[in-house]
Amino acid sequence: MTLEPIEPEIAVESYLKAVSNELAKSTQYAHKSRLGHFVRWCGEQNLDNLNELTGRKIQQYRVWRREDGDLSKPSEKTQMDTLRVFVRWLESIDAVEQDLHVKVRSPSLSPEENARDVMLERETADKVLSHLRKYEYASRPHVSMALLWHTMMRVGAARALDLSDYYRKEQYLEVVHRPETDTPIKNKQRGERLVAVSDEIAEVIDDWIQDRRPDVVDEHGREPLLATSQGRPHPTTLRKYCYQQTRPCVYTKHCPHNRDIKKCPATDDQEPYSCPSVVSPHAIRRGAITNSLKQDVPEKIVGDRANVSQDVLEKHYDRRSEREKMEQRRGYLDNL
Structure with a gap:
């Protein structure tokens, strides 16, 4: 040859x-x-x-x-x-x-x-979202990060949301599989679901829509919820927000890796990936799921909300220690 x-x-x-x-x-x-x-x-x-x-x-x-x-x-x-x-x-x-x-x-x-262990811890998530709420309130990065953490959605599902998928009065989002107009979601029709949002998240979404969302449609004539000036955001854009906003120098103004912040290449918003502390959207999802389980939200409810099966939940997302699981079970002993 x-x-x-x-x-x-x-x-x-x-x-x-x-x-x-x-x-x-x-x-x-x-x-x-x-x-x-x-x-x-x-x-x-x-x-x-x-x-x-x-x-x-x-x-x-x-x-x-x-x-x-x-x-x-x-x-x-x-x-x-x-x-x-x-x-x-x-x-x-x-x-x-x-x-x-x-x-x-x-x-x-x-x-x-x-079963990978990397995840965004609750304490870190709170700091990231508090920083965004104070300095970038109702911006696209703020809304995106808040949605990913609060709803446990995948990036593809968040990107697929339209304005009409947000039900303001009832405070929920409808995730729909629309492959014919370039917004497929994982698990297809099995991934379609209604996701409730809290008062705080609804307020952020409302303010984004009223004050900051560009009045645009995508190439299919749909109105994306997380719109950019060009239309629907690329998945890479939403992933980049995750890397950008989880850099400690952004939400704490300090570097835990003893780098010179003024010279560190990761401070470039186009190259945040070289920071050892940043996490991916999947790690945010894993952290959010684990946090819900730690708060005693039943596994069935977490699985339905995050669109993940029981087996996959246990194998890839539940990062509670065996000790934590035991202590949570202890709370039910009085009912036996």
């Missing part, structure tokens, strides 16, 4: 175009981010033709990525699993030797390790 030369950056761009109709946009974004590190490594190694990629070089990249990003085992596995998919695609276009993907190794995880 004759290999056809291809540069790493061009290969990644071609791969993302090739899978654009197969992967969800959020997955495409994740793959682009993870493979960006691979492109960076290739640049450092002067590897400008992927024909030269070997099993040994892949192992060198694995070690480099682990040390460069100070990755946990679950994070390392995610990085290498994405690289394996990419290398398999490279095989299909004769860019690397056949079966090279089998040499892409990633760590095996125990069930405990596979």
Whole structure:
């Protein structure tokens, strides 16, 4: 087989175009981010033709990525699993030797390790939202963060909301699967639900709509609730709010990592990801779910509100310790 030369950056761009109709946009974004590190490594190694990629070089990249990003085992596995998919695609276009993907190794995880623990703690969430309420009241970042924490929604569901999905008098939101107009939600029709909001959250939404929301429609003629001047926000925009607002230097004015805030690259609103303290939307969702469970909200109610099954709730979202669960059960002993 004759290999056809291809540069790493061009290969990644071609791969993302090739899978654009197969992967969800959020997955495409994740793959682009993870493979960006691979492109960076290739640049450092002067590897400008992927024909030269070997099993040994892949192992060198694995070690480099682990040390460069100070990755946990679950994070390392995610990085290498994405690289394996990419290398398999490279095989299909004769860019690397056949079966090279089998040499892409990633760590095996125990069930405990596979359930990720990163989450936004209640105390931190309160500080973030208090800062937004004081300094950016009823702004798009404020409304977005408040909704994600209070309703436990996924980013896709928050982005899909229209003005007509907010019932002001009854104080609830209706999550609807509308793939034909570019707002699918996870679990499709099974993910559709009514989500009640508190007086405080309703007040923020009301003030956003009345005073700050741009009067626009999206390309399908719908009125997005979390509107931008261009229409409906991209999922990346909402994710970026999460990273931006969970930087400690934003809500405390101090850095717990002893960085010079004036020189730290993470203070750039376009590059908040390099701050070790920032958390993803998924971590916010996990923290909100765990907080509700700690407040003795029944698991069935939390699961229905967050649109997550009992099994998935226990495996991926419930981060209460066994001691915390025992103490909560103790409160019911008098009724036995």
